[in-house]
Amino acid sequence: MSVHLTHWGTFEAVSDGERLTGVRAWRGDPEPMPLIDNVASAQHHPARITQPHVRKGWLDHGPGAPARGDEPFVPVSWETALDLLAGELRRVYRDHGAEAVYGGSYGWASAGRFHHAQSQVHRFLNCLGGYVRHVNSYSLGTSTVLLPYVIADVNVLLNKATAKSVLAEQTELVVAFGGLSPKNAAVSPGGVSRHHNRGWMSAAQARGCRFVSVSPLRDDTPAEAQAEWIAPRPGSDAAFMLALAQVLDADGLADSGFLDRYTVGYARFASYLRGETDGIVKDPEWASEITGVPATRIRGLAHEMATARTLVTVSWSLQRARHGEQPLWLGVVLAAMLGQIGLPGGGFGHGYGSTALVGEPAPRISVPRLKQGRNAVSTYIPVARIADMLLNPGAPYDYNGERLTYPDIRLVYWAGGNPFHHHQDLARLREAFTRPETVVVNDPFWTATARHADIVLPVTMTIERDDFGSGQNDRMFFPMPALTEPHGQARDDYAIFAELSDRLGIGKDFTEGRTTMEWLRHLYDEWKDTTGDWPVPDFDEFWAGDGLELPLADKPQVAFADFRADPDQHPLTTPTGKIEIFSSTIDGYAYADCPGHPVWLEPDEWLGSPEPRFALQLVANQPKSRLHSQLDVGAHSQSIKIAGREPVRMNPSDAAARGLRDGDLVRIFNDRGACLAGLAVDEAVRPGVAQLSTGAWYDPDPTDPSFCRHGNPNVLTADAPSSTLSQGCTGQLTLVEIEPYAGTPPQLSVSRPPATA
Structure with a gap:
């Protein structure tokens, strides 16, 4: 029996020398992942x-x-x-x-x-x-550029995040923009020995911690969290967060002492919230029109956040979209307004639920x-x-x-x-x-x-x-x-x-x-x-x-605890050494698509347009049956296919309006391209949204490279940057329509080698 490490888990393997004859999860992993089943079945695949x-x-x-x-x-x-x-x-x-x-x-x-x-x-x-x-x-292109101006290098947010054990013991409210996806938290660069994602949430929930998942997909947070599900229109998170900030500001709930000592630029941002710069107050009523979330719930959530030890966490998915800098920056701003950055169980997180490594204690030895x-x-x-x-x-x-x-x-x-x-x-x-x-x-x-x-x-x-x-x-x-x-x-x-x-x-x-x-x-x-x-x-x-x-630190880490204890002795690496709610450096670049403080910028493609070109917002997220596109021919990845194609999920109301039924072969299309997929009808998807994971091996039609026979959503997504500042990818969201596929389904070619001469 040999132990073998993969990016999605560790397994114990039995081999006859030519092929694996048995694979099972490493006995040390409390939450083993079925993705390990892809390895043995893919090894001698025809591909x-x-x-x-x-x-x-x-x-x-x-x-x-x-x-x-x-x-x-x-x-x-x-x-x-x-x-x-x-x-x-x-x-x-x-x-x-x-x-x-x-x-x-x-x-x-x-x-x-x-x-x-x-x-x-x-x-x-x-x-x-x-x-x-x-x-x-592609995962963190926007974050990598923006966060050093605002709070810290992205690796600090990943490697020095508050430990999951601290969250399980101290946090009273988790507001997760983009959710806390169990499938994304199953993987990590270089490998994962032990998975703890469900465990810390289950322990926190049992202690009384509440979870609020802000996402178009209900299962973006695991069942153990028993999370409240709030589903704004995809792409409107910045408006939602601005309204939360406006309530904190208008109702006297912002921590002025923290803002004065640890941040710069709040006055410029507050002027924008109050409508002094553009005549528009960013209140819950304004945000409700954009997001579809009731104003009463936005206002109530802001008060709940101000009266609890609150973790504001933003998933990587939100910054993989046009203007992705804005909700990411606003996550930091909300945490700063609450005054809890540097406290055990509170503050700001980026990537809990996006990768296994966030919240794990960093070893003292590399x-x-x-x-x-x-x-x-x-x-x-x-x-x-x-x-x-x-x-x-x-x-x-x-x-x-x-x-x-x-x-x-x-x-x-x-x-x-x-x-x-x-x-x-x-x-x-x-x-x-x-x-x-x-x-x-x-x-x-x-x-x-x-x-x-x-x-x-x-x-x-x-x-x-x-x-x-x-x-x-x-x-x-x-x-x-x-x-x-x-x-x-x-x-x-x-x-x-x-x-x-x-x-x-x-x-x-x-x-x-x-x-x-x-x-x-x-x-x-x-x-x-x-x-x-x-x-x-x-x-x-x-x-x-x-x-x-490997040896660990003597005590569980708390993000930015040293900075909070003494910002003069432990300044941040931002240009001012403080949290930058307004960045004069970014403002000096004069980029229209990323100004000096976070704002609401309407996406190019979203359901809030007066006349959207297509009626469904496609969420092209990471798959649960593989890592990216790795081992798509493996047994576990193939087990979730429908008619050999990648599954696309839709709300029952949207499927019924198009005469579609569970298991149908469908054509997803927009002005850039089209692909085939197998339909899965699911109430966990917000109405008006379709969800198609990335990673199905691109299988273009010989006469039309914009048509994928297998279900790769990136024939549909736009090759456009998040902003001029970051030039990050925008592969998370795009508008599409879905219809029944008529005719004989074309054969797939990705499961066999290409032609040889």
């Missing part, structure tokens, strides 16, 4: 890549050949593939320089710290001279990882602007107070990730992927990204290689010996880059003369020398064991 492949047009005509994504592939030997790739890398770096190479990777590919695809590809490209990189993420080296290229893009970059080389754009220029990318090297899952407006992304001269993908599976590549190299799954791993903010550090032999001819990313490095004359720089096991031992021994008095076994004992429990 695994068995050997290297080269797109026929690229092989016949060289770099820049058209029809990427439409042509068959030619299976080749590893020797041929690596020779071709080494030659192409040599050509691009020689003729166009390192700024012509984009090193794409998203970091979720491996739970292991050595075979971390992002670290491997970036280390390799750095040895070659560097690459154009991305900053931020785990070893492979160094990526120095990138000699300073050029970068916000990650959600990849299509803009490829389509508009040389074009200027604004971001975070800077004027930047898109580079001219000739080669894309992607390892670890699937942009055809994360990105929006996939027909536009598909067009963008035709622009580079060469696209290279390392992947275990024939994902849409691999199908849109020129050179495709099969890599191992985590169960097929030796590694060690520990999740962000997780207390366990596990050895991860290979459980089986690799599928087909799959190789580790490290082995691939080592061979390429030898061909390109940088072998010693990349490998430093070490094999995988020598690297694991070297990294472990280096780490062991930094752990001080904490006893650490030698590598052989660690490798043969069941994992190490």
Whole structure:
């Protein structure tokens, strides 16, 4: 029996050496997740890549050949593939320089710290001279940019959040904008050993804590919380929060002492609340017209928040939308007006219910990882602007107070990730992927990204290689010996880059003369020398064991407690050292879509428009049956499909109005595209809303890339930024219509390899 770490949990595995024969949850996990069932069933699926492949047009005509994504592939030997790739890398770096190479990777590919695809590809490209990189993420692009101006770096909000144990003991009221999703809280970068999401809420509720979930989906908060469900129109949370703030201000409930000592800019914001700047008082009656929530409930909730130890928490989903800065900023402002930031159980949270790591006590000792080296290229893009970059080389754009220029990318090297899952407006992304001269993908599976590549190299799954791993903010550090032999001819990313490095004359720089096991031992021994008095076994004992429990802080953490105790000795890292309700820095950028304090800005697409183009607001949230698009072919992910398609949920009233029944095959469409889905009728969805999770592998119709046969909502979502400030993605919300699908359903192609020649 071997223990193995994944981003969504830890399992104990039995293997016959070739494949997994049994998978069960690790005995230490109090809330195990069924996602582990995807691993064994996906390992030898027909969608695994068995050997290297080269797109026929690229092989016949060289770099820049058209029809990427439409042509068959030619299976080749590893020797041929690596020779071709080494030659192409040599050509691009020689003729166009390192700024012509984009090193794409998203970091979720491996739970292991050595075979971390992002670290491997970036280390390799750095040895070659560097690459154009991305900053931020699709999940937190808006937060990463905004929060340092307002309260703290986003990692402080994630890694130093008030402990769940403190919330369970001290909090009296949790107001969760975007809910506390149990499915999102099941996953964490690097892995999860123990899940505690339901446990702390159950304990808090039993003690008398009340939960209010503000979301279009009732099940965005687990049943254990017994939460009150408030469902405003999607996209109107900022108006709801402004009205809460207006009541606190008008009724004398704001903590003026806290605001005076710990914040800046409240007077400017209060003038806006009171209507002194635009003639509109942001009271509950005003907000009710926008949100659909009764004014009496808004006013009552504000008073409840002011008379209890209240945690205001904002999910990541709210900032993944047009003007996503506004509700996020307002969450901080509400917590500041209540005066509870820095108190046990009160204040502001960001990501409880969005990832497992938030509220977990951070270990005092970090785990070893492979160094990526120095990138000699300073050029970068916000990650959600990849299509803009490829389509508009040389074009200027604004971001975070800077004027930047898109580079001219000739080669894309992607390892670890699937942009055809994360990105929006996939027909536009598909067009963008035709622009580079060469696209290279390392992947275990024939994902849409691999199908849109020129050179495709099969890599191992985590169960097929030796590694060690520990999740962000997780207390366990596990050895991860290979459980089986690799599928087909799959190789580790490290082995691939080592061979390429030898061909390109940088072998010693990349490998430093070490094999995988020598690297694991070297990294472990280096780490062991930094752990001080904490006893650490030698590598052989660690490798043969069941994992190490890392030491934690002496007492549970409370976010911003030091700042509250002495803001002069422990200032924030904001420009003023205080919470910035008004930011003169942001105001100085003069961005119309993100002014100097939070405001109500009407979304481009929402149900509150006088004449909305389409009648349903689609919520494209994260799936419960997989992590992002990972292992969509696995048994658990496939078990929730309807007619082989991703399920879309609708309220019974909306389904009845369209003559739709549970289990129907439906067509979801708007001006950007369309997809097929299987209908699930569910009262947990607000009327006027449809919910379709991301992650179904993009399966475009051969004649129309804007039509996905499988149910990927990103053929419908807009490739537009949250704001000029953050350039974050807006994949959470879009307007659609849904109708019965007439005719014979088209066959899916994602579950089998592409055509070969």
